[in-house]
Amino acid sequence: MAIVECTDVVKTYQQGKVDVRALRGVTLSIDTGGFVALAGPSGSGKTTLLNLIGGLDEPDSGHITVDGNPFDEMSQSRLAELRLNKIGFIFQAYNLIPVLSAVENVEYVMLLQGVGAGERRERARAILDEVGLSDMYNRRPAELSGGQQQRVAVARAIVSNPALVLADEPTANLDSKTGNGLLEMMAEMNRTKKVTFIFSTHDQRVMDYARRLIRIQDGRVAEDVDKAA
Amino acid sequence: MHFQLAWRNIWRNPRRTAVILIAVVIGVWSMVFLGALMVGVSDQMVRNSIATLTGSLQIHSPGYRADPVIDHSMDHPEEVISVLKKTLPVGAEWASRVRVHAVASNARHSSGVTLVGIDPAREAAVSFIGGAVDEGRYLDAEDPYGILVGRALLENYETRSGHKLVLMSEDAAGEIASRAFRIVGVYTAELAATEKQFVFVTKAAAQEMLGMGDAVSEIAVLLPNPTAGDDSAAALQSALPEQYAVHTWRELLPLVEAYLEINRKSVAIWYFVVFIAMGFGIVNTMLMAVYERIREFGLLKALGMKPGWIIRGVVTESLLLLMMGILAGNFLALSTVLIVARTGIDLSVFAAGAEFAGMPRVIYPVLKTEHVTAANLVVLVLGLIVSLYPAFKAARFTPVEALAHT
Secondary structure: OEEEEEEEEEEEEEEOOEEEEEEEEEEEEEEOOOEEEEEOOOOOOHHHHHHHHOOOOOOOEEEEEEOOEEHHHOOHHHHHHHHHHHEEEEOOOOOOOOOOOHHHHHHHHHHHHOOOHHHHHHHHHHHHHHOOOOOOOOOOHHHOOHHHHHHHHHHHHHOOOOOEEEEEOOOOOOOHHHHHHHHHHHHHHHHHHOOEEEEEEOOHHHHHHOOEEEEEEOOEEEEEEEOOO | OHHHHHHHHHOOOHHHHHHHHHHHHHHHHHHHHHHHHHHHHHHHHHHHHHHHHHOOEEEEOOOOOOOOOHHHOEOOHHHHHHHHHHHOOOOOEEEEEEEEEEEEEOOOOEEEEEEEEEOHHHHHHHOHHHHOEEEEOOOOOOOOOEEEEEHHHHHHOOOOOOOEEEEEEEOOOOOEEEEEEEEEEEEOOOOHHHHHHEEEEEHHHHHHHHOOOOOEOEEEEEOOOOOOOHHHHHHHHHHOOOOOEEEEHHHHOHHHHHHHHHHHHHHHHHHHHHHHHHHHHHHHHHHHHHHHOHHHHHHHHHHOOOHHHHHHHHHHHHHHHHHHHHHHHHHHHHHHHHHHHHHOEEOHHHHHHHHHOOOOOEEOOOOOHHHHHHHHHHHHHHHHHHHHHHHHHHHHOOHHHHHOOO
16 A cells, blocks of 8 residues: 655756756655665755655645645645654754753654653653663753764654654765664664655665665656565 | 743853843833832822822812912801811811912011911821921911921021011902011921922911901811822812812822823833833844754754744743743842832932922832833733744744755
8 A cells, every 4th residue: 555645746946046847747656664765866856755745845736645645635734733643754964952852852743742741751762762772861962973863863753653754864974884773773663663764865775775766867756666576 | 841942942042041131131120110210209299299288189269279369268168177077088187278478578588488377286287397397396376476487498588496587468458468477497398499488377377467367278188098189079079069169189280290191101101112122132032043943943843843833932932031031120120129218319419400390309219019010011921922023933934944944
C-alpha cells in the first residue's frame, strides 16, 4: 500500500528575478515500510520534493497524497496536524531547540500532541535510550556532538510513532563512522517499527543503505531502482 | 513546559532582556511615583483650600458670590442653622462668618484685606485658623478689639503683637466704618498670600463695627469627608428656603478645580508618553528576538506547531518580561514613595510661583490604588497588545522560508 503518492508535481521558485523550475512534473509512489533515497546533485530538486511531501510547501500544480490525505484539499491547520501526528522530520542542520535539553527536545513534539507530562518523559527517555543517549538526557544541544544532536533529532522524529520520516541530508554534517551508525540505527527502526523513511541525499552510504533509489535530475525522476525486486 | 521554554528564551540574550527590563522598570516607576506626586499635590491643594475658609460647602445669600458686599448678607442665619442641624450628617461642623473687604492700616502701611468675623469656638472646628496661631493667643468669644493677623502681613506692616491695626470698611448704612483693633495673635498659613489677605476678629465685633445686627455673610460647613460635598449640598439646597444658595468647594474654587482637571490630564498624557517610549522598546526587542529565531519557528511549524501556538509562545515571553518589569517597577516606586512621604519634596525655592496656583510648599506623594492599578494595567495590557505584532510576524513565516533562513 502506498503511503506517498505524487502525481505530476510541478514547483517553480523565484530566485531574484529568475524563475527556477525545481520540479517539472514528478510522478511517483512510495509504499509503506519503504527505506527510500531521493538522490541527485545539488539543485536537482530532491529537497524541494521532500518539502512538498512533508507539506512544508505547496506545489504549483499536481497532487500529493500522504497516508490517504490529499494535500490539495487540506487547510494549513490540518496540514500542521498531519505533520504533527504522521510525519517526522530530520534535518541536515539537526535543528534542535537550543534552550531545551535533549529529553525536552524529544518531549516537545508530544507536548504539542497533548500527551501527559509523565508519559512524555517516560517515552522520551525510552527513545533516547534506544538511540544510545541514555546518559545525556539533560544536555542541551550545544553540549552534544553533531552525531549526538542528530540522534536526538532522530529520536524526536520517531518518538510519536509517525507513519513517515523525512530526512533531508541527515548524514551530510557527520563523519563516516557516525553517519554509518546513524544509518544503521534508522534501518533498524525501519525494520522493527515499520516506519517509512525517505531521504534526500547525495551521500553514497545512504544510497547503499536504501532499498529503493530514486534519482532526480533537472526536476524529473531520471531513474527509479527497487533493489529488493 | 511552554512557560519553561518562554522563560529560557528570554534569557538567551541576557543583555537585551536587561535593557528592556530596565525600560519597563523605569516606565512603571515613573508612572506610579509621578502619579503619586500629582495626587499628593492635588490632595494638599484641595485640603489647604478647603481649610482656608472654604469648607466643604457654603451657604450665602444668592447675590453674595457675584458681589460680596454687606447688602448681600443673610439677615436670619438662625433659620439656616436650624436646617443644618436637621440635614447634615453626624460629625459635620459649621461656622457662620462676617466676611467683607476692608482696608487695614497702621502708621507705616495700608492695604486691602479681607475682614473675617468669626465665632472662635465654631471656626476652630471648620477652618485652619483654630490651629494656626503660633504667636500670642487665639480669639476669645468676648474679644471686641482683638485681631489675628498673618505672619506675612505683620512683616509687611512692620508691626508686632500688642500693637494696633485700624480696619476700615463700608457699613450696613453705606457709611465708612472703622475700628482700631489690637493684635492678639499671629498665624502662619500654608501660603503667604493667605497670611497677607485675611485678618480675623470676633463675629460680634465685626457685626457691631459694620452695624449688621445678627446678619452674617456666609456659613461654611465642613463635612466628615471634606471633599464629598455634592449630596449634602443638594439636600441642603432643597431643605433651605429659596433666598439661600448652597455651593460646594468645587464651585467656590474654580481655579483649584481647573488645576485638578489639568493634573488628571497631565497624568494621562504622562502615562501615554511613557508607554509610547516603552512600547517601541518592547516591539523592537521582541522583533529582534523573533528575527534571530526564524529558523526555530520554521522548525516548530515543520514539527506541526500551529500559528496560534507560536503567537502564544511569543506573547508569553512578553508577558514574563512585562511581569518582571512591573514587579520591580512597583517595588521601586513604592519604596520611593515611602521614603519621600516621610521627608516630602521641598519646593519652597519656587514658592512664589507655586503659590500663584495655590500649590503647597512641600509635596508629599500619595498612592491611590486606582492610579497604581491604572499604571500597571496600561503597561501590561498595552505591552501585550504591542507584542502581538512580532508574534504575528513569527507566525507568518512559512516553514520552508524560515528553515532556509541563515
